[in-house]
Structure formats: structure tokens, C-alpha cells
Amino acid sequence: MPDSTSPESAADQVDSRARGEHLLHRLAGEFSEETGVIEGRMFNGTGLSLNGKIFAFVSRSGDLVIKTSVADVRVLIExxxxxxxxxGRRTMREWASVYPTPEGDLEPWRSLLRHAWSFARANDR
Incomplete structure (x- = not known):
């Protein structure tokens, strides 16, 4: 396996992020009728926000990262x-990193994005 500074791993990382961003973009259209939801650049990648608060984004490795309750994060991990x-060294308690979906299967990310959006909407003040 190449180390993190090798050209192969950098290229793989770019490809993974691009695939994740493509999947997120396909799903973002489902939020077009929702007031306050914007798709844009977040954490050097693509993400979704509700009234300026990020609720999902694609990580450097191509995972979908969602914000939800601490209890729900625990369940997703378990x-x-x-x-x-x-x-960095800090584990974000209300954020979970979801593996990329198999090619073409949007359903796992779709349901988790809806869940993250619902959590954001319930906490929108």
C-alpha cells in the first residue's frame, strides 16, 4: 500500500473524493424544494447546509459525513x-463518516442525508 505522500495515494484520494462529490451532487437535487438548503464548497469539498449550518459534506477520502445526534452517531457506528x-486528533461527537456506496446505489446515502437534514431542521434556530 502506498504511503500518504506517494502520487498514487494522492490520485486515489482525488478519485475517491470526486466519486463521493458526484454522488452527493446527484442527491442534492432532492433538496431543491427545501427552503434554506444550499449545496456548496465546505471543508475544501462539496457539502449541504441549511440556513448556513453544514449538515453533510464529502470528506477527503470520499466518505459522506453527516451531522446528527450523539445517540444516532453511536447507533450508526455500532x-x-x-x-x-x-x-485532527479530535473525535466529533455529532458527526459520522459514512463509507461510499457501491457504484450507483444512492439509497444508503439518501436515507442518511434525509436524517441529517431532519436533524438540522429540528435544531435550526
Whole structure:
């Protein structure tokens, strides 16, 4: 396996992120009728926000990262649907990193995006 500084791993990372961003873009259209939802650049990638608050984005590795309750993050991790989201050395308690979907299968990300949007809407103040 190449180390993180090798050209192969950098190219793989770009490809993974591009695939993840493509999947997110396909799903973002489903939120076009929702007031306040914007698709844009977030954390150097593509993401979705509600009234300026990010609720989902694609990580450098191409995973979908969603914001939800601490309890829901725990369930996603315990059921192997996601992994903890870490930024630097810090684990983000309300964020979960969801593996890329098999090619063409949007359903896992679709339901988790809806869930993250619902969480954001319920906490929109």
C-alpha cells in the first residue's frame, strides 16, 4: 500500500473524493424544494447546509459525513453503517463518516442525508 505522500495515494484520494462529490451532487437535487438548503464548497469539498449550518459534506477520502445526534452517531457506528468522524486528533461527537456506496446505489446515502437534514431542521434556530 502506498504511503500518504506517494502520487498514487494522492490520485486515489482525488478519485475517491470526486466519486463521493458526484454522488452527493446527484442527491442534492432532492433538496431543491427545501427552503434554506444550499449545496456548496465546505471543508475544501462539496457539502449541504441549511440556513448556513453544514449538515453533510464529502470528506477527503470520499466518505459522506453527516451531522446528527450523539445517540444516532453511536447507533450508526455500532451497526457498522459509519465510523467516528475525527478532525485532527479530535473525535466529533455529532458527526459520522459514512463509507461510499457501491457504484450507483444512492439509497444508503439518501436515507442518511434525509436524517441529517431532519436533524438540522429540528435544531435550526
Amino acid at each position: 451497526t457498522a453503517q459509519a465510523q467516528p468522524m475525527t478532525m
